Each structure stands twice: as structure tokens, then as C-alpha cells.
Amino acid sequence: MPHRERILAQVEAARDELAALTAALVRIPTVNPPGEAYDVCATAIGDWLAAAGFDVAYVPADGRPEHTAACPRVNVVGRRPGRSARPCLHLNGHLDVVPPGDGWTVDPFGGLVRDGRVYGRGACDMKGGLAAAMIAVEAVRRAGVELAGTIELSATVDEESGGWAGAALLAARGLLTSKTVDFVIIPEPLGVDRICVGHRGVYWTRISLHGRVAHGSMPFLGVSAVEAMGSVLEALRKDLAPRLASRRTSVPVVPEGARQATFNVNAISGGQVDHPVQTPCVADRCSIIVDRRFLLEENFDRVREELASVVSQAIEGRDGIRHRIDELLVVEPVRTPEDVPLVKALAAQIEGVTARPATLVASPGTYDHKHVARIGGIEQCVAYGPGILELAHQPDEWCGIDDLVTASQIMALTLTELVGVARS
Numbered sequence: 001m002p003h004r005e006r007i008l009a010q011v012e013a014a015r016d017e018l019a020a021l022t023a024a025l026v027r028i029p030t031v032n033p034p035g036e037a038y039d040v041c042a043t044a045i046g047d048w049l050a051a052a053g054f055d056v057a058y059v060p061a062d063g064r065p066e067h068t069a070a071c072p073r074v075n076v077v078g079r080r081p082g083r084s085a086r087p088c089l090h091l092n093g094h095l096d097v098v099p100p101g102d103g104w105t106v107d108p109f110g111g112l113v114r115d116g117r118v119y120g121r122g123a124c125d126m127k128g129g130l131a132a133a134m135i136a137v138e139a140v141r142r143a144g145v146e147l148a149g150t151i152e153l154s155a156t157v158d159e160e161s162g163g164w165a166g167a168a169l170l171a172a173r174g175l176l177t178s179k180t181v182d183f184v185i186i187p188e189p190l191g192v193d194r195i196c197v198g199h200r201g202v203y204w205t206r207i208s209l210h211g212r213v214a215h216g217s218m219p220f221l222g223v224s225a226v227e228a229m230g231s232v233l234e235a236l237r238k239d240l241a242p243r244l245a246s247r248r249t250s251v252p253v254v255p256e257g258a259r260q261a262t263f264n265v266n267a268i269s270g271g272q273v274d275h276p277v278q279t280p281c282v283a284d285r286c287s288i289i290v291d292r293r294f295l296l297e298e299n300f301d302r303v304r305e306e307l308a309s310v311v312s313q314a315i316e317g318r319d320g321i322r323h324r325i326d327e328l329l330v331v332e333p334v335r336t337p338e339d340v341p342l343v344k345a346l347a348a349q350i351e352g353v354t355a356r357p358a359t360l361v362a363s364p365g366t367y368d369h370k371h372v373a374r375i376g377g378i379e380q381c382v383a384y385g386p387g388i389l390e391l392a393h394q395p396d397e398w399c400g401i402d403d404l405v406t407a408s409q410i411m412a413l414t415l416t417e418l419v420g421v422a423r424s
């Protein structure tokens, strides 16, 4: 049998094992925040990788403030060298999940397998993807295919909260950079026939207004920051929103509504802190958090200036109001070129296995691609993995076992093609 057929058969033969591995990972409640059980999950994956012939290293996020005794940030990296160090394909998945939230009809951490689906928080985003990547590499070995280049597989922490103690840390420490790695696949739940080539940029800010406190029975003696913030919110809606809606990107961002620049007011707070006991005061402070998503075609300096000018115009003429804008997070957009070997190989295998053409998409939000590209300097990085994106972070999250198998087959064939076959 040609090696392609043997690899496909080995993944198919591991169908139950793949579902069970996904369920086992779901049962480890790696909830972020605060970042629970990371070490348990990293060890489970590390033990599995060691048994599958990987050299395994644990990378705790020493020196990061979020790496605490109560919630240690531990990453795991496995490396299975082929005949040569290059080409090297690195599979990277995050092991953290968001809190379950309300509305579940099954145990979010029960790892229930029923009717061809694995249920639980993280089944789709993205323990299913991690399990599919693990089985993909193992299936190649079971098929008796000796690879020419090297395979790496890492499970990293904190993607849901920015990835600084996770993928960013690996890149900063030289474990995920273009010095050793040629290709990166992140098995996020994009669907089995879609390749995600990048994401929009993020500009997160806190806009704070300061007025003057006074007795609430004599509001004319003070200056209300809450009222002034009303003008800022109105300006964002009436002035900024239509401008952003008119800007379209050529990057294939999904869903369609995210193919333009957007903003969201994530939070607002003002006046006295909410407490059962209140005293009558004019609100002398008010702040909002603005989450602006920008396009590859937008220049970041312009994005920053535009927001600042909308805010200062909104409060112009309001005596006694001061403002400041604090930057909380800036992420530049990233995009992998569509004609590189990684995208071509993956697209060909998607078509070969599913008999459907691959669709190239980009993410409305960000994920660890930014660290791979910006810190690691790796040009060829995509997200590709099983699961339906819209189920991520939802109650009763699930991943279909057919999708797990299909994505695992496609990953196995793609990695084999990209790192090359030494002997089959």
C-alpha cells in the first residue's frame, strides 16, 4: 500500500483513541482565568508525547507575573527529529479553555462521548485540535513512514488571555522561531475545509475622563465625567462607526461582518464604586474600554490618531473635563501569503481527503499566530483544525468525531509532504 493510504488507514483505525484522547483532555479543567490545572494537562500531553517517541521538555513561564504557585504556567514541547533538523513543522495548540459559563445540559468537564460527538468545554476550542495533531503524528509513525525532517508539537498556556506566558514565551526563548522552524500549524477550530491565514489587528484602550466632584444636591458646582462620557459614546457611534464601516479589507476575514474595521465598548465604569452604601456626589471620573479591530490596510498610527481625535472633539468646549487614553494592547494584523508551500500543501490535502476545495479565511479576532509571526519571525503559519468556530466558548460545546478524524488525516498527510519522507 502506498504510504498515503497507510497513513489514512492508521488515523481511521485510531478513531476511538482520538475521541478518547479529546475527552481525556477535556476532563482536565484548564480554566483561564485563572489558569487552573495547566501543569496537570501539560504533563498528560508530555507523557503521551514521550510514549510516541518525542523528546519532551517542559517550559514554565519563570519570571512572568501570572506564573504563580497557585496557578503555574507550564508549557510542553515535544520534538521528534527525523533524519535532519530541517525542514521542521511545528504543531502548536493552546491547552487553556475559557470558563464554562451558564446554560450547559452536560457536565462541561465530563468528556462525554455521545452520538459521534465529544462534548465539553474545550472539545472544539481546542483540545480536539490538539488531540487530532497528536494522533496525526502518531499515525505517520504507525504507518511505518520515516520522515526526512523534524516534527515538533507544543501545548501552550494562556492563549485565551493573550498567550504571553505561552506561545509568545516559546518564541522569545528560541523554541518557536525561524531559526529552527519552517512551518507552523495551529489546530484552532476553523472547520475541516478552511485554512486561516491570519487575523485583524487589535487596539485596546482605556479612555478616562476626569471632572470635578461636588455635592450631588448641587450638581452645578461640579463637572460630571459620566455626562461627558455620554458625548464620547455618541461620537464613537455617530462619527467613528460609519467611517469604520466604509473600510473593507481584501483579507478573507470571516464572518462577513468582520471584513470591515470595527470597535466595541467592552466596559464602562464611573462615579463611585458600586456599593450598597452610597453618598451623593457628582461623578468626577468615568472610563470606558474600547476594543478597536483594525485591518491590514489601515496604518496603526492613523488608527491611534483617529480615536484620539474623536475623543478630544467630543469633549471640546466642556470646561473642567480632562482626559487620557491608556493603551492596553496593540496587536498588528498578520497574514501568511497564499502562495507559500504550507498553504498549498494543506489546500491540496484538504481537497484530496474531503473532495471539496479548501477555503482561505482570516480570523476576526487574534490567536497565537501573532507571536509566531512577530516574535518568532516565522512566515509560514496557519490555523487549521477540527470543530465549528461558532461553537467555541458556547455552552454544550462539542466536536464531531468525523471532523476529528478528517482533520487528523489532513494534518498527517500535510506534515508528511512538507517535511519529506526518508523511507516508507
Ligand SMILES: [Zn+2]
Binding pocket: 094, 125, 126, 159, 188, 189, 367
Ligand atoms: Zn482557541
